Amino acid sequence: MKKLLAEAADRAARYVTGIANRQVVPLPADVARLEALGGPLPQSPSDPSEVLALLDDIGSPATVATAGGRYFGFVIGGSLPAALVANWLAGAWDQNAAMQVMSPVAAKLEEIVLEWMVDLLGLPSGSGAGFVTGTTMANFSALAAARTALLKRAGWDVEEDGLFGAPPIHVVVGDEVHVSVLKALSMLGLGRSRVTRVPADAQGRMRPEALPPLDDHTLVCVQAGNVNTGAFDPAGEICARAHEAGSWVHVDGAFGLWAAVSPQYAPLLAGAGAAERDQHLVQDHVVQDGESRLAQTFREFFRLTTVSLDHFPQSAASQ
Ligand SMILES: Cc1ncc(COP(=O)(O)O)c(C=O)c1O
Numbered sequence: 001m002k003k004l005l006a007e008a009a010d011r012a013a014r015y016v017t018g019i020a021n022r023q024v025v026p027l028p029a030d031v032a033r034l035e036a037l038g039g040p041l042p043q044s045p046s047d048p049s050e051v052l053a054l055l056d057d058i059g060s061p062a063t064v065a066t067a068g069g070r071y072f073g074f075v076i077g078g079s080l081p082a083a084l085v086a087n088w089l090a091g092a093w094d095q096n097a098a099m100q101v102m103s104p105v106a107a108k109l110e111e112i113v114l115e116w117m118v119d120l121l122g123l124p125s126g127s128g129a130g131f132v133t134g135t136t137m138a139n140f141s142a143l144a145a146a147r148t149a150l151l152k153r154a155g156w157d158v159e160e161d162g163l164f165g166a167p168p169i170h171v172v173v174g175d176e177v178h179v180s181v182l183k184a185l186s187m188l189g190l191g192r193s194r195v196t197r198v199p200a201d202a203q204g205r206m207r208p209e210a211l212p213p214l215d216d217h218t219l220v221c222v223q224a225g226n227v228n229t230g231a232f233d234p235a236g237e238i239c240a241r242a243h244e245a246g247s248w249v250h251v252d253g254a255f256g257l258w259a260a261v262s263p264q265y266a267p268l269l270a271g272a273g274a275a276e277r278d279q280h281l282v283q284d285h286v287v288q289d290g291e292s293r294l295a296q297t298f299r300e301f302f303r304l305t306t307v308s309l310d311h312f313p314q315s316a317a318s319q
Helices: 002-021 028-036 048-062 081-093 104-120 135-153 179-187 235-245 256-261 292-302 314-318
Strands: 128-131 170-174 195-198 218-223 248-252 279-283 286-289
Touching: 002 048, 002 081, 028 048, 104 128, 135 179, 135 218, 135 248, 170 179, 179 248, 218 235, 235 248
Parallel strands: 170 195, 170 218, 218 248, 248 279
Antiparallel strands: 128 286, 279 286
């Protein structure tokens, strides 16, 4: 095993150190060589060392060099040395991080990092937060919490009774809303077309003067950072209007939320920040909400039927 891990380390080191000098997009010939993978399902086990060699020799040249410094496509970050090596160790740990009892270290690390994130982004301490797979799921999660809360306000328990017969929720989005918000709305039964689209300016910012009448059954989706232009919806003005009407505000901060850590750009988020009450901030892999009351809403949405761990042998946790 040790030899195999050392081989993987060698190959990975070669890949990472070579990334600055290779082409970003694989050559057509390298993509064509992928045909060497696959074939009929092997009838017997393969030598792990050969599998590793095959993956590296055929697979590595056919990667897109997103880990390097010369990749500027989509909104994809590179990897940092600390993150890469921690990821290796996490692979060796092979934890199921679903519950504290299944992985105390995973639970502790999650707690620490979320606390740090809340602090870094200037959110009120005690904000509820959780890791998800990306902003599409962050949007889904935060919008689910919004749906739960707005329907509860109207006397409807959506978790127990579903959406059939539920009071309507009015959803307001900017004309340049990101598709993932519309996808999340469709998955939540709120409908991707059943929204009021507010006209946007030339940079894709929602025009606040064009907002429809708002009320306490309205969900307003604000975008902190347009993927094409970088422009921010005027959150302060929109949140003030929404707040006055008792509407719920969802902020898609896919990558614009990081402006909160920059003294120069933080004002772009003014009004959608820590001081705002009914807000949701979603960000790559993190869902955050501004009040413990909202944390409760998240818990309600993500609640599972409780599994009793009474029978779980104490010794199993310490073995
Ligand atoms: C504004 C906005 N929201 C949501 C997303 C979706 O993020 P992800 O690809 O992490 O699911 C993106 C991606 O670029 C985005 O720009």
